[in-house]
Amino acid sequence: MAAQTTPAREAKTRSKARLEPPAPYRVLMHNDDYTSMEFVVEILQSLFHKQRSEADQIMLNIHYQGMATCGVYPFEIAETKVAQVHSSARAEGFPLRCTLDET
Secondary structure (H helix, E strand, O other): OOOOOOHHHHHHHHHHOOOOOOOEEEEEEEOOOOOOHHHHHHHHHHOOOOOHHHHHHHHHHHHHHOEEEEEEEEHHHHHHHHHHHHHHHHHOOOOOEEEEEEO
16 A cells, blocks of 8 residues: 655655755956956955955966966855956956856
8 A cells, every 4th residue: 555645744755855055166267467466366355355365375376377266155156256356357447357167
């Protein structure tokens, strides 16, 4: 005999279902020949809340390696950070490029 599905049993089954955490995305900042190092450090401090020493290290990684991770966030937050970087850079006349990548 098959078990009957009752509203109470159905609710219990649904409550046991786990939601998957959102996939993390890396926010990557790319090197270019025009954006000043000082501006990159400012962005890292203001938008990514990095301490000065960490911002300097990330900026140097961007400069010497071509790109570096600025932070890891859920998709919507990562997307917003990329848009904020682009908006701030364009307002200052810099072509700074920032992308996101699923980890």
